Amino acid sequence: xxxxxxxxTAAAVLxxxxxxxxxxxxxxRRGLLWLCEREIVRFMKLWMxxxxxxxxxxxxxxxxxxxxxxxxxxxxxxxxxxxxxVPGLVVQAILTAAYSNNSSTVFQARxxxxxxxxxxxxxxxxxxxxxxxxxxxxxxxxxxxxLLVLGVAITGVGVEQPLVLLVATVLVLIxxxxxxxxxxxxxxxxxxxxxxxxxxxxPLSFLGGIFYSVDRLPAAWEVVSHVNPIFYLVQxxxxxxxxxxxxxxxxxxxxxxxxxxxxxxxxxxxFRTGHRLKP
Amino acid sequence: xxxxxxxxxxxxxxxxxxxxxxxxxxGFTKTYExxxxxxxxxxxxxxxxxxxxxxxxNGAGKTxxxxxxxxxxRPTAGEIEVFGHRHDAREARRLVGLAEQDINLDRFLxxxxxxxxHAGFFGMGRAHARRRAAELMDVFELASKAKVRPTALSGGMxxxxxxxxxxxxxxxxxxxxxxxxxxxxxxxxxxxxxTRRLHEAGTTIVLTTHYxxxxxxxxxxxxxxxxxxxxxRDTADGLRAQYDADDIAGVYLKxxxxxxxxxxxxxx
Numbered sequence: 001x002x003x004x005x006x007x008x009t010a011a012a013v014l015x016x017x018x019x020x021x022x023x024x025x026x027x028x029r030r031g032l033l034w035l036c037e038r039e040i041v042r043f044m045k046l047w048m049x050x051x052x053x054x055x056x057x058x059x060x061x062x063x064x065x066x067x068x069x070x071x072x073x074x075x076x077x078x079x080x081x082x083x084x085x086v087p088g089l090v091v092q093a094i095l096t097a098a099y100s101n102n103s104s105t106v107f108q109a110r111x112x113x114x115x116x117x118x119x120x121x122x123x124x125x126x127x128x129x130x131x132x133x134x135x136x137x138x139x140x141x142x143x144x145x146x147l148l149v150l151g152v153a154i155t156g157v158g159v160e161q162p163l164v165l166l167v168a169t170v171l172v173l174i175x176x177x178x179x180x181x182x183x184x185x186x187x188x189x190x191x192x193x194x195x196x197x198x199x200x201x202x203p204l205s206f207l208g209g210i211f212y213s214v215d216r217l218p219a220a221w222e223v224v225s226h227v228n229p230i231f232y233l234v235q236x237x238x239x240x241x242x243x244x245x246x247x248x249x250x251x252x253x254x255x256x257x258x259x260x261x262x263x264x265x266x267x268x269x270x271f272r273t274g275h276r277l278k279p
Numbered sequence: 280x281x282x283x284x285x286x287x288x289x290x291x292x293x294x295x296x297x298x299x300x301x302x303x304x305x306g307f308t309k310t311y312e313x314x315x316x317x318x319x320x321x322x323x324x325x326x327x328x329x330x331x332x333x334x335x336x337n338g339a340g341k342t343x344x345x346x347x348x349x350x351x352x353r354p355t356a357g358e359i360e361v362f363g364h365r366h367d368a369r370e371a372r373r374l375v376g377l378a379e380q381d382i383n384l385d386r387f388l389x390x391x392x393x394x395x396x397h398a399g400f401f402g403m404g405r406a407h408a409r410r411r412a413a414e415l416m417d418v419f420e421l422a423s424k425a426k427v428r429p430t431a432l433s434g435g436m437x438x439x440x441x442x443x444x445x446x447x448x449x450x451x452x453x454x455x456x457x458x459x460x461x462x463x464x465x466x467x468x469x470x471x472x473x474t475r476r477l478h479e480a481g482t483t484i485v486l487t488t489h490y491x492x493x494x495x496x497x498x499x500x501x502x503x504x505x506x507x508x509x510x511x512r513d514t515a516d517g518l519r520a521q522y523d524a525d526d527i528a529g530v531y532l533k534x535x536x537x538x539x540x541x542x543x544x545x546x547x
Contacts, residue, residue, distance in 0.1 A: 122369035122400075
């Protein structure tokens with residue numbers, strides 16, 4: 001470097017001369033698009049780990065519980081068991097992908113402090129929020145599409161109410177992408193995020209009616225199921241796929257809207273104020 | 280070169296559009312959660328085109344001040360302007376480049392991508408960003424490592440990449456927070472020469488360093504900071520005369536000891 005420095009460094013580094021400090025800020029390409037792209041590039045570089053592994057994991061549940069054991073389990077409300085479990089497994093895969101992607105990308109960026117590169121840029125607070133969240137949205141969507149295609153092909157499950165499924169998917173992606181960002185902002189260690197995934201999201205998913213209808217549970221447990229937010233996610237997806245669930249479509253989507261709105265508001269507050277992001 | 284009194288009085292910087300200050304800080308205070316006040320009512324002006332050194336012990340408030348300028352620390356009180364723009368305005372942020380003290384490079388991206396995405400966050404178009412990344416990788420001899428991730432680079436190469444990243448969006452104010460900490464003599468010399476050239480091209484440079492000879496060799500003006508306050512500010516010659524010292528190391532020791540003897544406590 002030293003030989004070059006003396007000759008042409010300034011010309012190379014400031015090719016157009018000094019920037020006019022009074023010129024308005026103009027983007028040739030939106031910084032938000034760059035941040036979105038960066039987040040998608042990050043998980044696509046790890047596609048075996050971020051896409052294939054979770055799809056394979058959910059597929060195993062469908063094969064083992066649906067195909068291998070499903071013939072020995074009675075239909076649930078007229079729905080073959082192998083088809084009954086598909087909606088819950090799809091929504092679980094989607095929400096886990098969205099959450100884990102964003103919690104890890106934000107925590108890693110905080111931990112290594114390269115998030116400063118974004119926070120010191122001209123990106124607006126809401127652009128940073130959207131940009132960091134988009135990776136989880138896209139990863140969750142790709143995971144869901146792959147599982148949907150495979151689930152339909154393997155079990156023959158249909159999509160009875162595509163609009164409900166579409167709305168529920170969008171709301172789940174928003175809610176858990178934002179939850180992941182929030183967890184990444186609050187986390188002090190990788191253990192914290194593993195704790196949330198293993199001891200909060202996973203148990204709530206399995207207790208949310210993925211493998212059973214809650215009306216078969218004892219009354220007390222049925223009540224407990226109704227305070228589990230993931231129960232409503234599973235119901236919304238089940239209504240979308242097989243056209244029926246344990247609660248009404250309106251209630252399931254209402255809970256999803258409330259969840260997505262609440263988590264989005266929390267996330268917006270964190271980015272707008274810089275709480276925990278900036279000392 | 281720059282008189283402390285004349286550049287920090289109320290007639291310059293904030294409130295006076297006629298004077299062109301690259302950086303103008305008024306009454307900046309930062310109290311962290313838990314009550315620790317790192318900086319208390321600091322005033323500072325750095326003229327456009329200056330090469331300005333900020334010296335002080337660990338915990339003096341240098342990095343807190345830099346963090347606030349770069350929108351990474353929330354000020355408790357005070358005003359900070361960059362070329363007349365509020366420091367948190369987009370117009371201000373695109374004018375500032377920061378090479379932080381710690382290596383903070385995106386581990387998921389390659390060297391080339393680190394540069395390109397940084398430029399992108401500042402609104403640069405793809406073709407321009409690619410061209411500029413190629414230029415800077417050439418200048419910093421990183422071209423052969425373009426596809427390599429930062430984690431696979433040597434310490435010196437990572438430091439060069441930090442420099443290159445800070446320059447990607449063509450900042451007019453470049454802040455270097457201990458840029459030569461832990462680098463070998465050869466690279467330090469190269470970085471010195473590089474920053475000199477940038478300054479000659481008109482870039483305003485704010486440098487913090489623990490290497491006093493570095494500040495003396497590079498900076499037109501030096502401020503000493505202790506306990507979150509500027510305790511002295513002048514050219515290297517002016518400081519030596521003021522403190523009757525042979526070199527900046529002597530100035531530094533006398534200034535710090537004098538400030539402590541005057542009863543000015545360092546926040547604990």
